Amino acid sequence: MTDASVLGATKPAPVETEALTLMLGDRVLLDRATLRVERGQVLAITGGAGSGKTALLGALAGRLPAGVDMAGSARIDGHLLIAQGGRLAPRRPLALQVAEVVGHHLGLDLRSSLRRMADGLDRMGVPAAARRFDLPPEQLPEQLRWACLFAMAVAVGPAVLLADAPAAGLDPTVRLRLLHRLADWARADGVALVLAGRPEDGLAGPADRVLALRRARLLPPSPARTEPLAPLEQPGAARLHARGVGMSYPLAPGPRGEARSLAVLHGIDLDVRTGETLALLGETGSAKATLARSLLCLPPPTAGAVVWMGRDLMAASAPPAAADGRGDGRGDDPDRGGLRRARRDLQPLFPDPAASFDPAMTLGAQFGLVLESLRPDIAADRRDHRIDEALEEAGLRPEAALRWPSALSVAEAAHAGLARAILSEPRVLIADEPASSLSAEERETFLDTLMAVRDRRRLSLVLATERYDEGLRDAHRGVVMLAGRVVESADAGTLRTAPLHPYSRAMLAAAQGERPALEGDAPSAFAQPAGCPLRRRCPLAREFCAQAVPTLEEVAPGHHVACHYWDTPTDG
Amino acid sequence: MAEYDQPPLSHPVPPDTPRAGFARGLSGAAILAALALACAAAPLMADGSAVHRLDADPVAAALLDGRGSLSFALLAAVLGGLLGIGWALLAGMLGTLTGSRAERRTIAAAQRMAGWPLALLVPLAGGLMGPVWLLALVTALTAAPAVATLAHAELSGLMRAEFLTAARAAGLAEGEVVRRHLIPNLARPLLAAGVLALPRVLAAESFASLLGLGLPPALGSWGASVGLAARLGDPVAFVPPALLLALALWAACAIADGMAAGQRKP
Numbered sequence: 001m002t003d004a005s006v007l008g009a010t011k012p013a014p015v016e017t018e019a020l021t022l023m024l025g026d027r028v029l030l031d032r033a034t035l036r037v038e039r040g041q042v043l044a045i046t047g048g049a050g051s052g053k054t055a056l057l058g059a060l061a062g063r064l065p066a067g068v069d070m071a072g073s074a075r076i077d078g079h080l081l082i083a084q085g086g087r088l089a090p091r092r093p094l095a096l097q098v099a100e101v102v103g104h105h106l107g108l109d110l111r112s113s114l115r116r117m118a119d120g121l122d123r124m125g126v127p128a129a130a131r132r133f134d135l136p137p138e139q140l141p142e143q144l145r146w147a148c149l150f151a152m153a154v155a156v157g158p159a160v161l162l163a164d165a166p167a168a169g170l171d172p173t174v175r176l177r178l179l180h181r182l183a184d185w186a187r188a189d190g191v192a193l194v195l196a197g198r199p200e201d202g203l204a205g206p207a208d209r210v211l212a213l214r215r216a217r218l219l220p221p222s223p224a225r226t227e228p229l230a231p232l233e234q235p236g237a238a239r240l241h242a243r244g245v246g247m248s249y250p251l252a253p254g255p256r257g258e259a260r261s262l263a264v265l266h267g268i269d270l271d272v273r274t275g276e277t278l279a280l281l282g283e284t285g286s287a288k289a290t291l292a293r294s295l296l297c298l299p300p301p302t303a304g305a306v307v308w309m310g311r312d313l314m315a316a317s318a319p320p321a322a323a324d325g326r327g328d329g330r331g332d333d334p335d336r337g338g339l340r341r342a343r344r345d346l347q348p349l350f351p352d353p354a355a356s357f358d359p360a361m362t363l364g365a366q367f368g369l370v371l372e373s374l375r376p377d378i379a380a381d382r383r384d385h386r387i388d389e390a391l392e393e394a395g396l397r398p399e400a401a402l403r404w405p406s407a408l409s410v411a412e413a414a415h416a417g418l419a420r421a422i423l424s425e426p427r428v429l430i431a432d433e434p435a436s437s438l439s440a441e442e443r444e445t446f447l448d449t450l451m452a453v454r455d456r457r458r459l460s461l462v463l464a465t466e467r468y469d470e471g472l473r474d475a476h477r478g479v480v481m482l483a484g485r486v487v488e489s490a491d492a493g494t495l496r497t498a499p500l501h502p503y504s505r506a507m508l509a510a511a512q513g514e515r516p517a518l519e520g521d522a523p524s525a526f527a528q529p530a531g532c533p534l535r536r537r538c539p540l541a542r543e544f545c546a547q548a549v550p551t552l553e554e555v556a557p558g559h560h561v562a563c564h565y566w567d568t569p570t571d572g
Numbered sequence: 573m574a575e576y577d578q579p580p581l582s583h584p585v586p587p588d589t590p591r592a593g594f595a596r597g598l599s600g601a602a603i604l605a606a607l608a609l610a611c612a613a614a615p616l617m618a619d620g621s622a623v624h625r626l627d628a629d630p631v632a633a634a635l636l637d638g639r640g641s642l643s644f645a646l647l648a649a650v651l652g653g654l655l656g657i658g659w660a661l662l663a664g665m666l667g668t669l670t671g672s673r674a675e676r677r678t679i680a681a682a683q684r685m686a687g688w689p690l691a692l693l694v695p696l697a698g699g700l701m702g703p704v705w706l707l708a709l710v711t712a713l714t715a716a717p718a719v720a721t722l723a724h725a726e727l728s729g730l731m732r733a734e735f736l737t738a739a740r741a742a743g744l745a746e747g748e749v750v751r752r753h754l755i756p757n758l759a760r761p762l763l764a765a766g767v768l769a770l771p772r773v774l775a776a777e778s779f780a781s782l783l784g785l786g787l788p789p790a791l792g793s794w795g796a797s798v799g800l801a802a803r804l805g806d807p808v809a810f811v812p813p814a815l816l817l818a819l820a821l822w823a824a825c826a827i828a829d830g831m832a833a834g835q836r837k838p
């Protein structure tokens with residue numbers, strides 16, 4: 001065949017498989033896949049949990065996971081596998097581990113290994129000040145550990161690098177920056193790079209080619225939904241108001257016995273209108289979850305006011321005698337200050353739905369309690385009917401009421417959480433990363449269900465998420481948060497096309513798989529820089545940014561930005 | 573190009589052993605129950621009422637001793653478990669009523685005391701004090717700090733559980749939250765913490781009795797018999813109580829481990 005002769009003439013690619021089939025027991029993980037990755041090519045393989053990505057990488061690396069059988073052929077040049085989660089020993093100094101791996105592969109001593117490693121860290125954009133090789137990985141921030149792992153791969157310089165779920169768990173802007181740097185290195189040095197991860201990890205951005213592992217086949221990925229399911233309705237009047245909401249946690253007293261506290265949320269103003277969907281966008285440390293909980297007064301914020309339909313919830317949730325009346329009869333007044341009425345109207349969705357159910361009760365029993373507490377107007381014999389309705393509306397079968405929380409899968413728990421939230425016929429759902437524990441398809445199903453429920457009941461929805469595009473897709477309005485402050489708020493369309501704040505732009509870029517224009521890593525809550533919290537990472541930062549925290553100003557009707565230099569072009 | 577593969581040493585993955593303690597705990601419980609039954613039935617083996625201990629069959633004598641050891645251990649363990657759990661609950665209550673300072677102090681005291689060699693108090697008390705119940709109380713006190721530490725860790729973990737927040741979101745008053753959600757979920761971990769007292773009191777009592785400063789001779793104790801046999805240099809009298817004591821200690825430890833392992837999230 002002419003094809004074969006052409007192939008034979010060219011140099012073989014570093015990764016080639018021929019009808020590679022993987023079986024786990026009698027389940028087919030991968031069905032006759034033929035794959036070829038050239039030098040300097042970046043391939044992303046995406047797939048949900050349990051779709052067989054890890055087995056595929058294992059097969060390529062010649063280390064099949066236990067119980068997986070392989071047929072067909074896979075040929076690979078000198079490779080290095082970064083396993084899921086990094087797999088560094090948590091308590092040994094990083095330098096030793098790195099030297100071991102680099103030394104093992106290249107036969108170098110500690111000094112030269114570390115020198116190569118330092119080059120690698122340069123290419124990963126880790127500043128020299130942040131290099132603390134003598135610390136064990138468990139004391140290093142997650143982002144630095146991943147940067148070190150990637151740098152280690154760079155130092156070893158294999159012909160093929162296989163990375164399983166690289167940089168998973170990092171914030172999108174940080175993750176995309178690292179992945180882009182890794183891809184740059186692969187292209188520059190002619191390394192075949194195979195990245196495997198969940199579809200929502202944004203691996204597609206830096207890759208040259210994307211394949212989705214679905215139903216045992218490697219196919220081009222199907223694009224995610226980008227438009228709302230149904231056209232969004234116009235929201236009504238504002239009902240839920242937050243004014244100057246702040247939250248600070250007490251710390252251990254300082255050296256001279258003075259009281260100290262850590263403020264994580266700084267005077268947020270927010271209005272939620274009826275039927276409106278508001279996306280709270282932010283990454284780790286943005287305090288979006290704290291804000292979501294403050295809106296529910298669970299726990300009540302330490303400053304400001306939350307008002308629902310003209311009723312101050314904070315006054316209602318503070319018992320008359322003490323700030324915190326746990327454990328005694330004080331809290332037993334059935335409708336203290338209308339709080340219970342407000343609880344009926346404002347319902348939460350939790351980030352870890354499985355943990356939000358009492359393990360010692362069946363779902364039905366817990367739902368019954370909720371109804372008993374929030375809907376005393378529903379007669380006891382009607383409760384079961386109501387529970388069945390809610391379960392069905394949330395996409396579960398009524399029999400689920402008989403099940404124990406530990407017997408639910410993660411996805412079922414998420415849907416059950418939704419069912420519980422709509423039991424009391426609320427007006428507002430406040431969801432804090434409700435789908436973060438779900439993988440790709442489950443996630444889409446859950447969000448679709450959530451939106452359908454919202455539309456059917458004309459609910460207001462506050463959706464806190466770190467996924468910029470996904471959060472804005474179904475929202476009217478978006479609020480971008482950074483370090484406990486709102487940095488930009490605008491309608492969803494504006495935020496999706498032309499955000500002004502550098503941080504929003506970075507989040508948008510990360511969501512689209514592009515390289516976010518932010519350098520360095522997010523500072524910890526205990527070491528926030530003075531002035532603008534973004535200034536150490538911001539491409540526009542100037543002297544003045546260190547002196548004053550920028551305040552929100554209205555730059556167009558309904559569009560607020562908190563940045564001193566939002567009107568400066570990025571490349572200026 | 574050189575052949576790359578993963579180096580053998582640098583990436584050790586800790587093996588996860590889910591519920592490994594469970595089977596051990598179960599066998600521990602079975603063994604302890606069998607021991608208790610055998611000890612209870614021992615008088616039937618020794619013919620008649622009056623048992624002349626030293627010239628009796630050594631196995632029967634050891635089983636008779638077990639009655640003293642085991643019943644004392646049970647009494648002291650119940651006392652110690654209750655004390656420790658009460659300590660933890662007190663700390664938790666202080667925490668909710670007056671702030672986290674008092675709670676931290678109360679439990680820090682327990683943590684510090686759990687590190688002290690409190691078991692040394694038991695022979696002291698045995699030497700100085702007469703009544704058995706006082707000795708039981710002191711033995712219980714030596715085990716209580718460890719129980720309190722574990723119970724408090726469980727308690728404060730549970731107090732932060734998300735489902736309590738969910739219950740508050742459902743408008744349940746605090747009293748209701750405690751009654752309907754906290755208490756049903758607290759029973760098991762507290763029991764697990766309480767069981768921790770059993771191996772400790774058994775060891776402390778045996779140690780004291782070994783020195784001859786533990787239970788009064790009339791009651792009988794494995795520790796005392798082992799000590800006596802050692803002093804007399806009598807291997808036949810030494811082996812049965814020593815073996816039974818070791819077995820009982822292992823079983824008690826296994827139960828405590830098993831309970832704690834079952835408690836931890838998989």
Ligand code: SF4
Pocket residue numbers: 502503532533534535536538539540541542545550562563564565566
């Ligand atoms: S205020 Fe300064 S540092 Fe902050 S985002 Fe604007 S330009 Fe960047």
